[in-house]
Amino acid sequence: MEVDLTAPNGRKWAQPLGLFINNEFVKSSNEQKLASINPTTEEEICSVYAATSDDIDTAVAAARKAFRDPSWKSLSGTERGALMLKLADLVSQHAETLATIECLDNGKPYTTALTENVPEVVNVFRYYGGYADKNFGQVIDVGPAKFAYTVKEPLGVCGQIIPWNYPLDMAAWKLGPALCCGNTVVLKLAEQTPLSMLYLANLIKEAGFPPGVVNIINGYGREAGAALVQHPQVDKIAFTGSTATGKEIMKLASATMKNITLETGGKSPLIVFEDADLDLAATWSHIGIMSNQGQICTATSRILVHENIYDKFTEKFKAKIQQLSVLGDPFEKTTFQGPQVTKQQYERVLSYINIGKEEGATLFLGGEAAPQKGKGFFIAPTVFTNVKTTMKIYREEIFGPCAAVASFKTEEEAIEMANDSTYGLGAALFTKDLNRAHRVAREIEAGMVWINSSNDADFRVPFGGVKQSGIGRELGEAGLAPYCNVKAIHVNMAA
Amino acid sequence: MANVYTELKTPTTGAYKQPTGLFINNEFVEGVEKKTFEVINPATEEVICSVHEATEADVDIAVKAARDAFEGPWRQVTPQQRGNLLLKLADLIEKNLELLASVESLDNGKSITMARGDVGAVAGCIRYYGGWADKIEGKTIDIAPDMFHYTRLEPIGVCGQIIPWNFPLLMLGWKIGPALATGNTIVLKTAEQTPLSGLVFAQFVKEAGFPPGVLNIISGFGKTAGAAISSHMDIDKVAFTGSTVVGRTIMKAAAASNLKKVTLELGGKSPNIVFNDADIEQTISWVNFGIYFNHGQCCCAGSRIYVQSGIYDKFVAAFKKRAEQNKVGDPFHPETFQGPQVSQLQYDRIMGYIESGKQEGATVETGGARHGDKGYFIQPTIFTNVRPEMKIMQEEIFGPVCAIAKFDTEEEVLQMAHDTIYGLASAVHTKDLNTAIRVANSLRAGTVWVNCYNLLSHQLPFGGYAQSGIGRELGEEALANYTQHKSVAIRLGGPLFG
Numbered sequence: 001m002e003v004d005l006t007a008p009n010g011r012k013w014a015q016p017l018g019l020f021i022n023n024e025f026v027k028s029s030n031e032q033k034l035a036s037i038n039p040t041t042e043e044e045i046c047s048v049y050a051a052t053s054d055d056i057d058t059a060v061a062a063a064r065k066a067f068r069d070p071s072w073k074s075l076s077g078t079e080r081g082a083l084m085l086k087l088a089d090l091v092s093q094h095a096e097t098l099a100t101i102e103c104l105d106n107g108k109p110y111t112t113a114l115t116e117n118v119p120e121v122v123n124v125f126r127y128y129g130g131y132a133d134k135n136f137g138q139v140i141d142v143g144p145a146k147f148a149y150t151v152k153e154p155l156g157v158c159g160q161i162i163p164w165n166y167p168l169d170m171a172a173w174k175l176g177p178a179l180c181c182g183n184t185v186v187l188k189l190a191e192q193t194p195l196s197m198l199y200l201a202n203l204i205k206e207a208g209f210p211p212g213v214v215n216i217i218n219g220y221g222r223e224a225g226a227a228l229v230q231h232p233q234v235d236k237i238a239f240t241g242s243t244a245t246g247k248e249i250m251k252l253a254s255a256t257m258k259n260i261t262l263e264t265g266g267k268s269p270l271i272v273f274e275d276a277d278l279d280l281a282a283t284w285s286h287i288g289i290m291s292n293q294g295q296i297c298t299a300t301s302r303i304l305v306h307e308n309i310y311d312k313f314t315e316k317f318k319a320k321i322q323q324l325s326v327l328g329d330p331f332e333k334t335t336f337q338g339p340q341v342t343k344q345q346y347e348r349v350l351s352y353i354n355i356g357k358e359e360g361a362t363l364f365l366g367g368e369a370a371p372q373k374g375k376g377f378f379i380a381p382t383v384f385t386n387v388k389t390t391m392k393i394y395r396e397e398i399f400g401p402c403a404a405v406a407s408f409k410t411e412e413e414a415i416e417m418a419n420d421s422t423y424g425l426g427a428a429l430f431t432k433d434l435n436r437a438h439r440v441a442r443e444i445e446a447g448m449v450w451i452n453s454s455n456d457a458d459f460r461v462p463f464g465g466v467k468q469s470g471i472g473r474e475l476g477e478a479g480l481a482p483y484c485n486v487k488a489i490h491v492n493m494a495a
Numbered sequence: 496m497a498n499v500y501t502e503l504k505t506p507t508t509g510a511y512k513q514p515t516g517l518f519i520n521n522e523f524v525e526g527v528e529k530k531t532f533e534v535i536n537p538a539t540e541e542v543i544c545s546v547h548e549a550t551e552a553d554v555d556i557a558v559k560a561a562r563d564a565f566e567g568p569w570r571q572v573t574p575q576q577r578g579n580l581l582l583k584l585a586d587l588i589e590k591n592l593e594l595l596a597s598v599e600s601l602d603n604g605k606s607i608t609m610a611r612g613d614v615g616a617v618a619g620c621i622r623y624y625g626g627w628a629d630k631i632e633g634k635t636i637d638i639a640p641d642m643f644h645y646t647r648l649e650p651i652g653v654c655g656q657i658i659p660w661n662f663p664l665l666m667l668g669w670k671i672g673p674a675l676a677t678g679n680t681i682v683l684k685t686a687e688q689t690p691l692s693g694l695v696f697a698q699f700v701k702e703a704g705f706p707p708g709v710l711n712i713i714s715g716f717g718k719t720a721g722a723a724i725s726s727h728m729d730i731d732k733v734a735f736t737g738s739t740v741v742g743r744t745i746m747k748a749a750a751a752s753n754l755k756k757v758t759l760e761l762g763g764k765s766p767n768i769v770f771n772d773a774d775i776e777q778t779i780s781w782v783n784f785g786i787y788f789n790h791g792q793c794c795c796a797g798s799r800i801y802v803q804s805g806i807y808d809k810f811v812a813a814f815k816k817r818a819e820q821n822k823v824g825d826p827f828h829p830e831t832f833q834g835p836q837v838s839q840l841q842y843d844r845i846m847g848y849i850e851s852g853k854q855e856g857a858t859v860e861t862g863g864a865r866h867g868d869k870g871y872f873i874q875p876t877i878f879t880n881v882r883p884e885m886k887i888m889q890e891e892i893f894g895p896v897c898a899i900a901k902f903d904t905e906e907e908v909l910q911m912a913h914d915t916i917y918g919l920a921s922a923v924h925t926k927d928l929n930t931a932i933r934v935a936n937s938l939r940a941g942t943v944w945v946n947c948y949n950l951l952s953h954q955l956p957f958g959g960y961a962q963s964g965i966g967r968e969l970g971e972e973a974l975a976n977y978t979q980h981k982s983v984a985i986r987l988g989g990p991l992f993g
Contacts, residue, residue, distance in 0.1 A: 078619065078954070081626065085582065123575070130578065130626020133954055134971065147932050436988045438643045460629055477630065493929055 001025045003046050008331045009110065011100040013199065017048045019055055019218065020201040022062045023211040029054040034218060039107035039346075039373050040329055040376045048194045051219035053227035056186070059215040060233045063157040063184040066212025072184065077133030084129030087207040088122045094203060095119075101196040102168055105132075107338040107377070108292060109330045113168075121172040121200075124459045128176035128479075135181060135365070135480055147491040152484040154182035156235030159228040161221070161249070163241045164190035164341050165295040170240055171197050173459075173474050181483040183321065185222040186215045186234070188225055190241075192342050194218040201278060218464065221245065229253050236260070238482070240297070243397075243423070243468050261472030261482045263464055265397045266425030268446065269418040270300035270454055274308050276430035280452060282316035285403070287381070288428060288454030290325050292382050293340055294349075294401035295433060297469075298426035300454045302394060303405045304414050310407045314385055317405070318365050325381040325401070327370055339377040340400060346377035349400030353382055355456040356393040361404070389417060397423070411440065419445045425469035428454035499523040501544050503691075505597040506827040507607060513598070515546040517553055517714065518697035520560045521707040523598040527552040532847065534691060534714075537604035537835040538826055539872040546690050549715035554723040557711040561653040561680040562729055564708030569680055572706070575795065578628030581675060584703040585622035588614060591699065595692055599664055600826040603689040604834040604871070605789060607827050617668035620953040620969075624672030631677060631974060641988030648804050650678035651756060652731035655724035657717070657745070659737045660686035660837050661792040661893075666736055667693055671710060671955075673973035674734075682711045682730065684721055688838050690714035717741060725749055732756040736794070738891075739917075739962050746965075758966030758976045760794065760958055762891040763919030765940065766912035767797030767948065768902075769807035773924035775813060777946070783817045783921065783950030787875050790833050791895040794842075794963075795920035797948050799888060800899040801908050811879060814899070818875040823866045835871040836894055842871035845894030850889040853876050856923045857898065883914050891917070905934065913939055918960025922948050941967070 001018045018025030019031075026049075033047040041290035051059070066072050067087055075083075091098065092411070099113035108117070137150040161300045162170040171187060178185050189197050201216045217224060229237050229252045236259040239249050246264040253260050272281045278421075305313045330338035340346040346369075353367055366382035382402040387394050394404045408414040418427060427446040431437050441449040447465040450456050457463055462472050462478035472482050499516030500523070515531075516523030530548040535541070549557070556698045572580075588595065596610035597616075602723055605613070633646040642935045654674050658666040663685060674681055674824030685693040713720060721741075725733055725748035732755050735745050739761040767785050769778055785797030802810045826834040836842045849863050878898040881888050887898050902908040912921060921940035935943040941959045944950065951957060951969070958967035966976050 078623070082622075085622075126579075126582075127575075127629065130630065132626075133623065134626065134630070138973075144936075147936075434985070438985070438987055477632070491928070491932065495930060 005046065007100045007104050009100060011097060013097050013101070015018050015101070015195060016198040016201065017045060017046065019049050019051055019059070020198065021059045021212075022215070023205045023209075028052055030320040033193065033222065036105055036194050037342065038104055039341055040372070042343075042375055042377070045104060045195070047200065048218050050191070051188075051217045051224040052172055053223065055217065055219070056224055056227040056231060059186045059217055060228070062159060062212035063186050063215055067154070067156055067184040069210060070211070071210040072182070072213050078137065080179065080182060081132030082127050082131040083207055083209055084132065084176070087203060087209075088125035088129060090199065090203040090207055091118065091125065092122045094199075098168060098199060101199055103152060103330045103338075105193045105195040106164065106167060106341055107330055109335045109338055111333060111400050117166060117168050117341075120169045120459065124172040127459055128180040131477070132180045135484065137486070145492070145494040147489065147493055150486050150488050153487050154179065155483060155485055156183060157233060157484065158183045158185050158236045158238060159231065159234040160187045161225050161228065161237070161239045161241065162187065162190060164192035165292060165297070167193040168200070171200070174238055177474070177479040177483045181237075181480060182206045183483055184213045186217065188228055189216065189218050191220055193220065205420055208224070226252060229458060230255060232256055234258065236483070238384070246470070261470075261474075263470045263474060264468065265423060266297050266299065266465060266469050267302055267395065267421050267423045268298055268300045268426040268428070269302045269304055269408050269421075269444070270428040271314055271414050271418060271430065271440070272303065272305045272309065273414075273429065273431040273433070273436065274306040275432050277307075277432065277452075278309065278313055278316050281313060281430040282320045284428065284430070284452070284454040285317050286320040287325060289403045290321060290337065290401050291455060292336055295341060295345070295399055296446070296455060298455055298457070299399075300426065300428050301398060301403055303403055304417055305405060305407050307407045307409055314364060314383070314405055318383065321365060321381045321383070323384070327378055328372055328378070337401065340379060340443055341377070343377055345399065346379065349379055349398055349402060352393055352396070352398045352400070355401060356384045356391070356402070356404070358483070359391045359393065360393060361388075361393060363407070366401075384485065389420060395421070411436065415440060415443045421464065422468045424467035425465035426450065426455070460477050499525065499547065503544060503601070505601050505871055506626060507597045508594055511594060512664065513544065513691060514694040514698065515544065516605065516694075517542070517547055517557070518694060519553075519557045520711070521701045521705070523697075525693070526531060527556070532687065534602060535838065536601060536838050540870060541837075543601065543691070546714045548678070548695070549684070550712035551719060552589060553713060553715070554727065557682040557713055558727055558729050559803050560708035560711055561682050564706055565650075565652055565680040567707040569678065569709050574629040574631065574678070575678060576679060576697055578625045580703055580705055581621050581625030581672070583630065584705075585618045585625060586701060587699040588618040588621065588696075589701055592618070595664060595695060598695050599694045600834075602689045603663060603837055604826050606831040606834050608831070609789065611982040613662055613665045616953070617664050619736065620665075620668040620672050623953040624676040627673070627971070627974060628676040631978065633980075638993055643985040643987055645983050647981045647983065648677070649981055651979055652679060653729060654679045654681050654977065655727065655730040655733040656681055656683040657721050657724060657733070657735045657737065657992050658683065658685060660972070661789060661794070663689040663692050664696060667696065669968050670734055674977045675710065677974055677977040679977050680709050682724060684713050684715055684724060687714070687716045692981040714773035721745075721863040722748065726752040728753050730755055733978065734758045736760040738762055743962070746862045759964045760968060761919075761962065761964045762917060763794050763796065763959065763963050764891050764915050764917045765795055765920040765922070767799050767800045768908055768912060768924065768934070769800070769802045769806070769810060770923070770925040770930060771803045772926045773806070774926065775806060775810060778924040779810070779813050779817050781922070781924070781946070781948040782814060783821070785831055786897040787818070787821055787895050790836055792837065792893055795942065795948065795949065796893075797920070797922055798892060798897050800897055801902050801911055802899060804901050804903050805910075811860065811899060815877060818861055818877055821875050821876065823872055833875065833895060836873060841893065842873065845873055845892055845896060848887055848890070848892045848894070849876060849896060852885065854900070855885045856889070857885060857887060858882045862895070883911065889915065889927065905930070909934070909937055916962045919963035920944070
């Protein structure tokens with residue numbers, strides 16, 4: 001049920017391979033597996049068990065039993081919080097191993113995984129651990145004839161389906177609020193990145209969570225994911241992934257009217273006004289599209305620049321990319337950009353780059369595959385300029401290191417262009433003008449706006465989209481509401 | 496090197512190093528005037544050791560340290576980091592639970608079992624406020640499209656905190672939790688009767704990683720160090736737990752000096768009401784706990800017991816029997832429930848009230864005398880046949896002495912319950928759903944217990960009506976004591992006037 005692995009940085013660990021159900025690792029019901037490919041070497045790392053719909057039944061039954069069991073149900077908020085604080089401490093102690101697995105499986109640089117992604121997990125567990133005994137109901141004074149109050153109750157068994165771009169972070173964002181509010185969970189990992197959370201599963205057991213409270217499984221979306229979404233004993237579905245899959249899930253969930261929250265795609269605009277600090281704008285534009293190999297739902301992949309500073313900005317942007325976006329083996333300290341996560345994603349991004357060329361945009365930088373030592377799903381950081389708003393590369397989510405830069409004349413035009421999208425996840429704007437900054441932030445149709453930065457999320461601030469970028473919010477205090485039922489209780493005092 | 500440590504011994508820990516200095520800027524120091532005072536063991540009446548005494552000059556030094564920390568390093572620490580420091584401190588308290596509990600029992604006289612409970616509660620309280628630190632949020636308020644309005648919750652600054660001797664560590668935890676979580680710095684004066692546990696605790700503050708000057712803990716007397724804090728021109732807020740009489744003095748000093756913000760948690764004479772339909776056996780156990788817990792040295796003690804006439808005789812007989820079962824003795828004996836009163840002064844005061852009760856004509860059902868011949872031990876005492884105007888019914892005794900009166904109707908008992916200048920706590924014992932809520936909603940008290948007593952939680956606000964105090968501790972509400980609102984109004988349009 002586990003295999004000993006050694007990473008290029010010398011770190012060794014026992015990699016679990018099973019489905020984590022009731023605090024134990026088990027095989028899939030028909031012993032089927034899925035392979036995890038290292039995107040840097042294109043070689044198989046190992047195979048893990050892939051859940052069938054029978055396994056989903058088993059996991060959901062475990063979560064349902066655990067939800068009712070006094071060992072979880074009777075815990076006070078403070079006690080639940082204490083378990084989460086313990087888990088945060090354990091994750092911190094295992095940081096290097098978790099970062100290593102993440103780098104191996106996802107292809108993101110090891111340094112990033114160690115200094116950003118693992119600490120994010122620790123922070124989120126600690127934050128929601130602290131909220132567990134601070135989630136209040138209300139007492140509402142309607143007069144002496146009635147004692148009216150509300151209590152916040154957990155929803156029950158939560159099916160959570162997470163993507164491959166931030167395997168550890170996305171798991172924490174889902175588990176944090178769900179456990180804080182007293183739910184139990186069946187968490188389905190992405191088939192592209194099945195490894196890191198299986199290792200973390202052992203820490204969940206070590207922290208003292210009762211069996212069945214957190215179940216972690218691997219499997220295919222069409223099989224395990226679909227089974228989870230339709231399961232009558234699952235009370236809530238939370239999904240992060242593409243808009244297309246999000247719509248599928250919403251359809252499937254409607255049969256049993258499941259409570260759903262979705263965090264889907266984006267084509268977030270970054271607006272550079274004439275008075276912007278251009279070096280600042282270039283720095284954050286780079287972060288906003290080239291981090292994480294461009295595989296970010298909130299990537300500011302459409303850059304709108306005032307025509308008067310267009311050339312000046314694009315030159316600075318190009319210089320920033322050339323200076324910072326060092327492609328290489330993600331285990332090398334100097335690497336900024338690793339490979340795309342899978343061959344499929346790699347081919348998809350390359351095909352969009354070709355479309356961009358065919359549509360007539362100017363290829364300003366990059367534009368081709370960039371294998372390292374002859375291998376790996378690497379793509380050169382790519383920038384298209386003179387982009388028209390009708391182009392596919394301007395309208396569709398590419399999910400790779402490819403930016404489309406267009407120009408505008410007036411503030412009104414910039415806002416109109418920014419809002420001309422079926423998405424509405426993030427947005428960024430650069431200006432020194434106090435009035436313009438706050439005014440434009442209010443006009444943009446998006447769940448989040450960054451002023452003078454981009455992709456600068458914080459686990460304490462609500463995160464989510466409008467339009468087809470999603471339903472509901474994660475993070476901050478707002479992240480609790482999707483995981484509670486507000487029950488109103490009326491006591492007749494006139495009886 | 497100044498002599499700021501001594502070696503002491505307890506039956507549970509054996510020998511341990513006891514700091515005796517003033518804890519300022521993360522170091523133990525002697526007082527400027529090199530004064531010391533003695534600490535007495537209330538179970539044996541013997542001197543445990545001497546500790547250094549803070550005078551006005553030392554308060555000045557501590558306040559300067561707190562001010563420098565507030566304007567400097569503490570400002571740079573993010574809310575999340577503040578929270579993590581508190582979580583670390585909570586872990587250290589738990590790790591050193593036996594030591595802290597033992598010192599508490601030695602100095603205060605409470606049983607080692609109760610002391611362990613107290614220390615566990617301290618860790619829980621600090622951990623709770625650690626979780627609040629990065630969740631203290633202002634608002635944005637939508638007033639007009641050409642304006643951007645928001646509020647911030649900011650720390651107040653340097654806070655003076657003066658705590659009592661009845662729960663030395665717990666009171667310390669209740670005070671520092673919300674104050675540190677919200678970004679303030681502190682000068683905390685422990686009670687002169689019980690300075691030892693706070694000094695042992697101070698070591699963990701440094702170990703947890705708090706910057707110097709953020710939390711300063713000093714031993715000293717109310718009339719000197721306490722007065723210096725209340726009237727200090729560079730302390731922005733004073734929080735006090737203790738008697739109503741001293742609370743008044745502090746409020747006057749605050750007004751006369753710099754109008755520093757004041758929160759007070761003072762005395763009580765809490766009514767404990769038993770209806771005919773109460774479960775007698777369970778009620779007795781709660782009523783007993785309500786008055787004799789901590790030797791009656793609780794601000795919220797249920798010291799006036801009102802029993803409905805239908806069960807009065809049965810209740811008195813059963814409660815008398817229960818009171819006599821309380822084990823009084825050596826705090827370090829595992830079966831001890833009630834230890835000695837904290838000092839000679841307190842002992843004399845309580846015995847004085849017992850005398851007064853007898854003289855005013857009340858009946859002693861049980862107790863009414865010293866227990867044993869060494870240490871400040873008093874027998875659990877019950878008075879009946881009391882009249883509301885008696886001293887033992889109006890004044891806070893703060894010892895293991897209660898009075899029981901009879902009532903007929905709900906209206907009557909509410910009037911009797913409210914015949915007091917206090918309003919800290921209260922309780923109702925009944926099986927009836929609506930009686931419980933209706934009476935709870937009617938009682939003028941900061942806490943109402945239904946079918947229990949003295950059950951507190953760091954999550955639930957605690958404080959008094961009337962002369963029992965100003966403000967609330969614990970829960971989210973305590974944060975309001977240590978923050979101030981700033982409103983920011985940003986104009987996004989042009990001029991309004993020519």
